[in-house]
Structure formats: C-alpha cells, structure tokens
Amino acid sequence: MCILDVEDLSVKYATRSGLLTAVNHISFSLMQGTTLGIVGESGSGKSQLAMALMGLLDTSARQTGKIIFDGQTISDFDRTQRRHINGNRIAMVFQDPMSALNPYLSLATQMTEVLMVHQQMRYKQALEQSITMLAECGIDEPKTRIHSYPHEFSGGMRQRILIATALLCRPALLIADEPTTALDVSMQAQILDLLKQVQHQQKMTLIVITHDFGVVASLCDQVMVMYGGQVMEYGLVAELLQQPLHPYTQGLLESMPTLKKTGKQLYSMPGDPPDPVYLPQGCPFEPRCRQRLAECKTIKPEPVIAENAGMVFCHAAS
C-alpha cells in the first residue's frame, strides 16, 4: 500500500537577493513499511523537504505541489488538522539532538505531553508508557532517568530520547533528519540498529536524511539523491550503490572514504553546490559535471527510467 505520495513539491522563499528555490519540483511515492534514504550535499534541500512534509515551513515559505499521506491530501490541511497528524501519525527526529529537546523541561514533561495531547491519556498512564518506550530505546533505569533534564544526557542518549519521543504514538511514518551525523562512530551504529529494530517491529515507514551512503546501505530500501533542490537519481539501494547512473551520484560515491580505498587518493568533486537563488536553467549539476553535453546548460533533463526501475535525471544517461 502506498503510504506517502509527493507530487511536484516545490519550496521557494522570496529573499533580498531574489527568489530562492530550496526544493524544486520533487515527486516520489513510498510503500508502507519501506525505508527511503535521502542523500545530498549540504544545502541541497533535504531538511526543507522534511519540513514541508511536516507542514512546518516558515510562514515566509511558498510551497506548491501535493502531499498525500494515507489517502489524505495533507498539504491542503490547516494548522489544526495538521496538529492532529504531527507527532501522532507522522513524527520527526530533528537534525541536532543537542538542541531539539527543551533544556528547561524534564523528559517526563516532554514525553508525556505527546500522549496526553494525542491520546487523551492521564499523566500517570502517559508516564508509564513513556518509561516503557525509553526502555525500548535503550535508556537504562528509565523510571528514575525520566525525571532528569536534557543536559544530564550525552548526545547519543539524547538521540535515543528523541527517537523514543517520536515513537510514542506509534506513527505510520517517521522522518529522521541526519540521525547519526552528530554522533561518534559506535554510537552511530547503535542508533542505526535501534532505528532498524523499531522499524521492523512496528512496520513503520521511514525516511532517513543523511550525507552518508553507509547509513543508506545499512538501513534503506530506496534512495533519492538530491542536488540543488532537485532529484538527480532515485532507485533501489542495492542497484544504485552498485551501478550509479548519474555523474553526481558517481562522484559522491567515489569521494566517499572506504576501507578498500586506503592509500589511494580520494576523488574530490570540483566546484561548489549551486546558489539556490541562481539555479541554472538546465541541470543544476552541469557546471561541475564530468560528462556534460551541450544541452545540459539549457534544457532540464526529463526522468529516464532505468532497466532496474530506478529513475535518473540526466541527458548523458539516456
């Protein structure tokens, strides 16, 4: 069953230097229980896409396109309608675990309020459920620890707490924005295991935003590569990592350090990501592309369906 359907989604901002395009005509759909990875350099619009899905863009943002979640067009919902979905059916884990928890409130307050608002629970019952959820997410002695404040926990612990809070209402869709970027390597592995485990148990649909193809390989079914607010390539993880079709994906994979490549010089992509105010008329990657053709500068590539049912937006790949 298709749980999420995004059609032609764009997010733009009127800025002093001109119209800024953070997300540029993105479409994709997700089957229930699958995991999508979104990869791209800094500034490629990943978080903006997530914010649009949550309905949490700044009031200055102009959003167009459709978001259909579980049969409902949530992009047309007003604030009150959205409020009943956020934290309940769709939940999010924010990019930075150090700042996503309110430093002035105890975990008990920050967790129980979710259950009390969405499921009309009494405090006592909500507290019990929150304690169970903390335990499931690997917090020791949750019964006493739940009355602590965020600064009493390490980064990895806070990420667990954020995940536990997001899972309280057993959401159908969880969006995790760079859940491991701020953590050290062993903590990263633990958080990935935790996500894998809860996703498996709850048949939850998961969107993971990351810079790291390692995360994609270990967690995701599909992957979407973004650049300049647009999709460059979309496909199944196994195939896309084996055989990337887009020159940008190829570059990203080549510039990734792996154990096999020790000693060898890493590839470093020339140039910088585009300025979202002055996106080129054609492919945004054209100025940095090793395989650019004459038409790349002026004509936006149409999606090419690859043999493996993936999709690539590139003139050179067709």
Add this chain to the structure above:
Amino acid sequence: MLLRYAFQRLLSAIPTLMVMVFIAFYLVHSAPGGPFDTEKVIAPEVRANLDRLYHLDQPLHKQFIYYLRSIMRGDLGPSFRYRDYSVNDLIAAGFPVSFKLGAAAMSLAVIIGSLLGMFAALYRNSVVDNTIQLFSVTGIAIPGFVIAPVMILLFSIDLKWLPAGGWQIGRWSDWVLPVIALALPQIAYIARLMRGSMIDVLNSVYIRAAYAKGLPTSLILRRHAFKPAFLPVLSYLGPASAGIITGSVVIEQIFSIPGIGRYFVQGAINRDYTLVLGVVVVYGILVIFANLVVDLLYAWLDPKVEY
C-alpha cells in the same frame, strides 16, 4: 543547599556595603558647606558645642570610624536637621511608603513589559509590533523627570482625573501617576528585552520540535517558550531594582510622596550627613537583596544552574 548559598551571598555582601558607605561618606563630606551653615548666624560658642556633639571637630577618618561603629550596632545616628528624630525613626516612617511605591512599579513593569514584549514577538513586524517598539524606544529614551510633569499636566491639571501629588492612607488615586511614571522606563526596557528573547526562543529548534509533536500553540507558548524567554528579563530585574530606586528619588520629590527618596534629596540639600548616608545604606541593602532574590529565582527556574 540553597540556604547555604543564600547565606554565603549575604556574608559576601558585607564588604560591598562597607566600600559603598566609605565612598558615600567621603562624597557627602566633600560637598561644600555643612549642616549648620544656615542663613541664621549662630554664636561661635554654640557652633563649637554643636560640632563637638556631632564629632564634626574631629578629623574625617575618625568621623568615619565613629559612623561605621554606630551602623554596626544598627544605629544610623541622629539627624542633623530634624533634631528630635534619629535617622532610624525617619527611615522607619518613610521606608514602607517607598517600598510600596517601588514594589508596585516593579510588578507593573514586569507584568506589562513581558506581556508587551511577548505580543510584539508573536506578531513580529505587524502594526502591533511596530507600535510596541516605538513605545519602547521612546520610553527608554525619555527620563522619569520629564514623563512625570507631563503626566501631571495632562491628567491632573488638564483633565483633573488624578491628584498631582500627595500620599494619603487608603487613597488609591494617589498611587496611579507616580507608579506609572516610575514603571514606564522599566516597562519599555523589559518589553524590548522580552521581545528579543521571545523571538530567539520561537526560532529555536526545540520550539519547532514541539510543533512537530503536534502540540497546541497555547501549550507551546505557555510551557515551552515562556520560561526561556523570561529568564533574560529575570536577570535584568537586579539592575532594574537599582533603576527603580534612582527613579523613586525623583518621583517622590515630584509627587511629594513622604518616602525615603525625599529624605535623601532634602538631606543632601541640608548637608544632613547622617540622613543621606542612612538612606544610602538602606538603598544598598535593597539592591543587594534584590540581586540575591533574582539569582535564587534563576537557580530555581534553570535546571542547568548548580550552586
């Protein structure tokens, strides 16, 4: 824990107070003239007797030691001008009035200032916000001794709504103008402070995260945003208490309110050394105490503070 911290703070306030008394003592005595220089000529023998009685014939540092010893005993000395009263008597009479005036102005400033700042932040860049900001800037720039006479002109003399001065027991209308005049600059400052901190808080990740949890806006403002936005205002209340005290000296004079601020002015004009110093000591204790209360409240509100 908290009690021990409070006690330590109070102990460490004693040297601060002594330095303050020292500076005030020399400043008061360095002013030309003395308490008994009046238009009426006093006989030299009488004058010599008076000077001896009040230790004015002694060198200044001796006088300071005498004074310090006396205030250690809690005795602020006799008034030079109001011969029948001790400074303790005068302050005991004036302090309740000044304290009520100051406390009322402070409460008004905190409540109205925070509310205005919060609304300005919530409706940022709207007409509401611009109006509040304009009010803030003017309120901070115009001193109390300008606002008070203007208010008297408008509300007492022109409109005849409120009395222009005086302070009678149980007459509430006496309070209105002086409290507002005293609070106005503080309201303006607190509103600006609160607006800035509220905007910062509303832009913070944890507020966005609270929206992502699907909480109602009212709950987010009340539970998640108010406390962190208010903390900078709370830290300002220490300095604000000093501002209120300085303001009250002027306001009590303008509205003829029989508080210690008026004694301070009268004492300074009359070179009533002990009275001026006595008021300075009381003001010093008040400011130190206000700062202590603010710090204790802060420690209580912010879970990260360890003491």
